[in-house]
Amino acid sequence: xxxxxxxxxxxxxxxxxxxxxxxxxxxxxxxxxxxxxxxxxxxxxxxxxxxxxxxxxxxxxxxxxxxxxxxxxxxxxxxxxxxxxxxxxxxxxxxxxxxxxxxxxxxxxxxxxxxxxxxxxxxxxxxxxxxxxxxxxxxxxxxxxxxxxxxxxxxxxxxxxxxxxxxxxxxxxxxxxxxxxxxxxxxxxxxxxxxxxxxxxxxxxxxxxxxxxxxxxxxxxxxxxxxxxxxxxxxxxxxxx
Numbered sequence: 373x374x375x376x377x378x379x380x381x382x383x384x385x386x387x388x389x390x391x392x393x394x395x396x397x398x399x400x401x402x403x404x405x406x407x408x409x410x411x412x413x414x415x416x417x418x419x420x421x422x423x424x425x426x427x428x429x430x431x432x433x434x435x436x437x438x439x440x441x442x443x444x445x446x447x448x449x450x451x452x453x454x455x456x457x458x459x460x461x462x463x464x465x466x467x468x469x470x471x472x473x474x475x476x477x478x479x480x481x482x483x484x485x486x487x488x489x490x491x492x493x494x495x496x497x498x499x500x501x502x503x504x505x506x507x508x509x510x511x512x513x514x515x516x517x518x519x520x521x522x523x524x525x526x527x528x529x530x531x532x533x534x535x536x537x538x539x540x541x542x543x544x545x546x547x548x549x550x551x552x553x554x555x556x557x558x559x560x561x562x563x564x565x566x567x568x569x570x571x572x573x574x575x576x577x578x579x580x581x582x583x584x585x586x587x588x589x590x591x592x593x594x595x596x597x598x599x600x601x602x603x604x605x606x607x608x609x610x611x612x613x
Contacts, residue, residue, distance in 0.1 A: 376446035376478045376528045378558055382566035384441035384534075389571055393537075394419035396434040397426040420573055427577070438537035442563055443530075448480035450525035451555045454547075460539040465531035469517035472510055476503040478528035483554050499526065537574075540567065545581035550594040 386392055391413050398409040413419055426434055447455075456463055479499050485491050502522055509519035535543065540563070546552065547560040564578040582588045582597040593599050 376480060378447060378555075378562060379445040380559065380562035380566060381443040382440065382563075382570070383443050383532075384439070385567070385570055386438055389438055389537075390416055390419050390423065390573070392437055393423050393435055396437055397422050397431075400426075400431070400434070432538045435537040435541075439534060440537065440540060440567065441532060441534040442566070443532055444559065444563075445530045446478070446480065446528050447530070447559055448525060448555060449523070449527050449529050451480070451553075451559060452529050452531060453525070454553065454556050455533065455559070458535070458539065458543055461533055461535040461543075463531055463533050466529050468520035468523060468527075472516045472519075473503070473506060473523075473527075475507070476500070477506065477523065479524070479526045480528055480555065481526065495526075499524070540564075541577045544578040545584060548578075548580040549582070549590070550580070550596070551590050 391410065394413055395406055395410040398404075398413075399406045402409055404412075423434075452463075452465060455461070456465075477499075481492065481495055485495050502524060506519055506522060509522075510516065544560055544564055547556050548564070550557075552560075568575050568578065577584070580596070582593075586597070587603045588594070588597045588599045590599070593602070
């Protein structure tokens with residue numbers, strides 16, 4: 373049994389991402405056939421100029437053609453429960469029904485608990501006791517699908533996750549917000565970093581939503597940006613001076 377560290381690998385990404393998106397964009401506004409647009413695509417900076425204008429106008433269907441796949445290791449079940457709520461993603465996750473935990477199971481300790489030595493020790497004792505009981509159930513012939521009922525949200529999991537570029541932007545805008553839980557923020561940040569290594573032009577889009585909106589649309593701002601109400605007040609006050 374051990375605390376585990378998050379691991380994220382980008383295992384599938386289109387080779388011609390810019391050219392593919394450009395072809396989709398150009399096809400919407402050109403009399404030429406799609407493959408003709410693909411074959412006659414200009415240099416990257418000209419393609420990106422069109423792509424950025426189209427994305428800026430809210431024409432997001434053009435980036436749905438880009439599919440990305442990640443291998444994700446060592447995330448808690450609590451984290452994956454949040455991740456799978458995103459509608460336009462596909463998942464293949466380690467099953468607690470068919471995979472028996474061998475010996476003591478791995479786990480993820482939340483950073484806020486880890487910072488408190490006394491509570492961290494109690495957390496580890498709880499994990500140890502749970503692991504012992506799980507093994508007792510398995511040795512007694514209890515099915516893994518039933519024994520898993522006592523496994524905590526902290527149990528480590530792994531999965532393959534796929535999504536298109538539009539959904540990755542949406543995922544980033546929501547889950548990089550400081551109001552999101554720390555673990556899923558770390559997960560999405562790792563996914564984003566892997567993509568930006570390959571396609572650095574995407575960096576301005578794979579950010580917390582406030583950076584794209586120019587204001588915070590949450591009930592309370594973390595301080596990075598003013599809320600919409602605060603911004604309207606500032607603008608109205610300035611206009612009356």
